Amino acid sequence: MKAIVQDSYGPADVLAYGEVDRPEAGPGDVLVRVHAAGVDRGVWHLMAGLPYLVRIMGYGFRRPTQRVPGMDMAGTVEATSSGVTRFRPGDRVFGEISGAYAEYASAPATSLEAMPANLTFEQAAGLAISGRTALRAVREMGEVTAGQRVLVIGASGGVGSYAVQIAKSYGAEVTGVCSTSKVDLVRSIGADHVIDYTREDFTDGHHQYDVILDMGGNRPLRRLRRALAERGTLVIVGGESGGRWLGGIGRGVWASLLSPIVAQRLRMQLPEERPDDLRVLRELVEAGKVTPVIDRTFPLERAADAIQYLVSGKARGKVVLTMGGAAAPTRRPPAPGTSSGRPT
Numbered sequence: 001m002k003a004i005v006q007d008s009y010g011p012a013d014v015l016a017y018g019e020v021d022r023p024e025a026g027p028g029d030v031l032v033r034v035h036a037a038g039v040d041r042g043v044w045h046l047m048a049g050l051p052y053l054v055r056i057m058g059y060g061f062r063r064p065t066q067r068v069p070g071m072d073m074a075g076t077v078e079a080t081s082s083g084v085t086r087f088r089p090g091d092r093v094f095g096e097i098s099g100a101y102a103e104y105a106s107a108p109a110t111s112l113e114a115m116p117a118n119l120t121f122e123q124a125a126g127l128a129i130s131g132r133t134a135l136r137a138v139r140e141m142g143e144v145t146a147g148q149r150v151l152v153i154g155a156s157g158g159v160g161s162y163a164v165q166i167a168k169s170y171g172a173e174v175t176g177v178c179s180t181s182k183v184d185l186v187r188s189i190g191a192d193h194v195i196d197y198t199r200e201d202f203t204d205g206h207h208q209y210d211v212i213l214d215m216g217g218n219r220p221l222r223r224l225r226r227a228l229a230e231r232g233t234l235v236i237v238g239g240e241s242g243g244r245w246l247g248g249i250g251r252g253v254w255a256s257l258l259s260p261i262v263a264q265r266l267r268m269q270l271p272e273e274r275p276d277d278l279r280v281l282r283e284l285v286e287a288g289k290v291t292p293v294i295d296r297t298f299p300l301e302r303a304a305d306a307i308q309y310l311v312s313g314k315a316r317g318k319v320v321l322t323m324g325g326a327a328a329p330t331r332r333p334p335a336p337g338t339s340s341g342r343p344t
């Protein structure tokens, strides 16, 4: 089958378009024919082998242990192994799957969910990783409740565009932070207020928030705490400003150490799969409360271009790869005020 393969860590040209054996569905697994696959920062980290920390976390010290990159996708079930009763061949599914940048991929049935009925494969391919991260940030880590003032730093990105919509669906008053060219996008997905970080310092202490979800990642902890209410909650989800050894993890570790001795709750979010996450996301999407924001699609063979586009900082929401060779048309984010674009 056709796939993207990677035999060393490095820049995007370590990715080659080639042939690999089709995977088998092991016990408890589902074999999926992939129609579209999501591109996110995690794929870039595993491509580059940076920060070096990822190499000692089981992804391969000198080269990636997983030759085919890609972590989330949408597709149709091709076959199931014995013991799998939730899915049948032909079902449309989305979810987390190792080796998603290929025509077929195999995953435990527990990592997959029925695709939201109102999404295309391209939209659903960008839902699992970023949507689940945002859901965890809002629900478990931020413990957002109705009426709270929530600041989402990185509101125009893959995770942040979901966090804005999910926090709105919880009844919060949401302020999104992004760069100038993406202000309209963040407003269109339902943010009550938008701050352009190139023009306004949102950490000057003039406004304070009950919950801050930080995906932008480059403000020092002491600045973020100035924007946080006295008993507010800060969740450090990510950021690309750290060094080559530890990446952005330093701020999160420091926050966790400081939290027990201050009134504010300072939390670092680590990746975690919870069984009901994908179902909750599907329900939010089907209820019209969350709509994936897909900026561009690239054909599978242009995976390297897609990753470079994402890390260039131009992407608005998610970038997606499509299988089948032909370049798919660009899909723009929903227009402001459309029912598909606004959470209620």
Ligand SMILES: NC(=O)c1ccc[n+]([C@@H]2O[C@H](COP(=O)([O-])OP(=O)(O)OC[C@H]3O[C@@H](n4cnc5c(N)ncnc54)[C@H](OP(=O)(O)O)[C@@H]3O)[C@@H](O)[C@H]2O)c1
Residues within 6 Å of the ligand: 040, 041, 042, 129, 130, 133, 153, 154, 155, 156, 157, 158, 159, 160, 177, 178, 179, 180, 182, 197, 215, 216, 217, 218, 236, 237, 238, 239, 240, 269, 270, 271, 272, 310, 313, 314, 315, 317
């Ligand atoms: N903890 C976890 O479990 C977990 C899971 C997934 C991802 N992550 C991490 O979360 C981070 C965000 O991921 P993503 O997929 O959303 O990335 P993304 O799509 O590239 O989005 C990055 C966001 O950061 C914003 N940003 C960039 N520079 C900024 C600055 N100086 N000030 C404020 N905001 C800035 C961008 O805004 P503009 O484009 O408008 O500049 C954009 O909204 C990454 O570091 C990723 O590794 C963590």
